[in-house]
């Protein structure tokens with residue numbers, strides 16, 4: 469069992485920080501990498517795992533603390549898994565609204581039965597920058613892409629992601645509900661088990 473009281477979160481995404489801190493509870497304090505540096509590392513990996521490890525190592529190097537990274541995204545069946553690891557950059561870095569508008573447009577003629585998609589989250593935890601044994605945990609969340617945005621909660625693609633088990637979009641779930649069932653919740657559940665936190 470590894471005991472951490474403070475971890476740096478290797479993410480500049482405020483939505484992730486909020487969700488992950490809520491899932492971890494008070495036993496572990498997550499500090500944002502933004503406290504240490506505003507420079508974001510280039511995500512040069514070809515997989516969620518590679519990018520998560522790359523971000524975790526970078527944050528541990530900058531902060532001198534153990535680091536947790538979250539690499540996540542949306543894999544749409546009809547698009548062969550795109551935007552996948554490029555989810556944040558789908559509309560060339562123009563942000564969430566542009567990403568969502570592009571996805572709706574690309575899928576505009578695709579029937580409901582072919583709009584299946586998964587949110588993917590890989591968490592990587594390194595004890596230090598050169599850790600030879602990062603802890604890796606993955607979570608998937610199956611749903612479908614809506615034909616128009618709905619809901620105000622969450623971030624990113626949440627307004628477009630229909631959640632079959634709740635019959636609403638992921639942006640219509642309360643934050644507490646999303647944190648029970650999301651891809652990130654599933655990955656965090658595994659991580660908490662690995663860390664002996666549950």
Ligand SMILES: O=P(O)(O)OP(=O)(O)OP(=O)(O)OC[C@H]1O[C@@H](n2cnc3c(O)ncnc32)[C@H](O)[C@@H]1O
Pocket residue numbers: 478479480481484508511538539540541542555556557564567587622623624625626650652
């Ligand atoms: O790399 P960091 O700094 O952590 O922040 P980021 O926002 O760039 O994060 P990623 O590189 O992992 O890209 C994740 C993309 O997938 C989207 N995404 C991930 N989890 C999501 C969630 O729970 N709800 C909605 N969109 C999500 C998110 O909006 C981003 O566009």
Ligand SMILES: [Mg+2]
Pocket residue numbers: 511556
């Ligand atoms: Mg990123």
